[in-house]
Amino acid sequence: MVEGVQQRALELFRRLARQAPRPALDRWLAARLREAFALPGCPLCRLLEEKERxxxxxxxxxxxNDPATAARLVASRGFCWEHAWALVPAGAAVHSHLGVALLLERLLRDAYRTCPDQAALDDWLRPRAPCPVCQWLAEAEQTLLQGAAELLRHDPLLLRTQPGLPCRPHAAAxxxxxxxxxxxxxxxxCTAACATWAPDDQLAHAFGRRPWALPVFSQPPEHCPDCSAAPSGDGRLWQWLGTAERVVAQPAPAEQCLGHACQTVPGERWRSDLRxxxxxxxxFIAAHDYRFRGALTPAQRTSWLRAIARLVGTVPAAGAHERRAPPTV
Incomplete structure (x- = not known):
């Protein structure tokens, strides 16, 4: 009988030894998740938004000016639609859009130099790497999902008693x-709370966090006719873009984004516009040198913003990362 007990104990030990050990939850991550659960909204969206910002x-x-960053952005053809427009508030956060102009000038110059015709431009608009910000956030999202799952297994009262409630996409994960x-x-x-939510809260719960910035202007720096005429699509970005009211004070100059230029603009017009x-x-870049003397024209002052609109368009379907596949982060 003693031998039988020893044998069963040995088998149990071997079975437990074969199981992969569950990593302990990082204390700092657990504290950040608890803080996020203590606030209304999706705690994972909140932490991802903080990281993005x-x-x-x-x-x-x-x-x-980092060469590795420049090479990575050339391979990814810059940023996805969402994070290209997020450069607007990001530049404001560092009190200058010079960095935006430098990054996008390199990308657009590479397109101008390597694309003699529309077929070459269409090929150039095929990213060789993912959007770097999307990649960083996807890695962070996996860490947050694993951490939140471990925390909720240990403390299920967080989901029952705290204001924070995961959005539908994160809950599904x-x-x-x-x-x-x-x-x-x-x-x-969800059933009890949805009736009290504002429309934006309902949208955030159904599709995820609001993008940091949307291309909505009282007077846009340029106007892509194909972007304006594009039918609405599905997904988080389209849903949030649909909530933004566009008020145009006066007609803006028609300059097509690259995504539509490679399909519709005949001849060399897109190259002359890009030039x-x-x-x-x-x-605009030269004006930031302390030796600069003179004044910029309105077109030069808004060139960094026009560069964003030219690279990714003003609707999600026009960006290089969205033309063939929807965003996943």
Whole structure:
């Protein structure tokens, strides 16, 4: 009998030894998640938003002249649509859009130099690497999902008693990692709370966080007719773009984005338009030298903003990363 007990104990030990040990939850991550759960809204969206709003200003402040960053952005054809427009508030956060102009001038100059015709431009608009900000956020999102699942397994009261409630996309990613009882708790809370949410809160719960910036202007720096005529699509970016009211004070100059130029603009027109934009960007960059004397034209002052619109368009379907595949982060 003693031998039987020893044998069963040995088999149990071997079975447990074969199981991969579950990593302990990082204390700092657990504290940040608890803080996020203590606030209304999706805690994971909140932490990802905070990370995004640190990453882009840091890139503009520290890595504009870094050769590795420049090579990576050429391979990725810059940023996805969402993070290209996020350069607007990111530049404001560092009190200068010079970094935006420097990054995009290199990209647009590479397109001008290597694309003699529309076929070459269409090929250039095929990213060879993912958007770097999307990649960083995707890695952070996986860490947050694993951390949130571990925290909720240890402390399920967080989901029952705290104001924070995961949005539908993040809840769907968490459900396979959680007991079924927590899924029922989440569904019950959603049913009880949805009637009290404002429209933006309902949209954030259904599709995820609002983009940091949307291309909405009282007077846009340029106007892509194909972007304006594009039908609405599906997904988070389109849903949030649909909530923004566009008020145009007066007609803006028609300059097509690269995504539509490679399909519709005949001949060399897109190259001449791009050449003019590059000249305006060069003047904007030169004006930041302390030796500069003179004044910039309105087109030169807004050239960095026109560069964003030219590279990714004003609707999600026009960006290089979105033309063939929807964004995932």
């Amino acid at each position: 640190r990453l882009l200003p840091a890139l503009l402040w520290e890595q504009v 968490l459900f396979p990692l959680l007991p079924a009882a927590l899924r029922r708790t989440w569904e019950a809370r 003019q934009l590059l000249d305006d960007l060069a003047a």
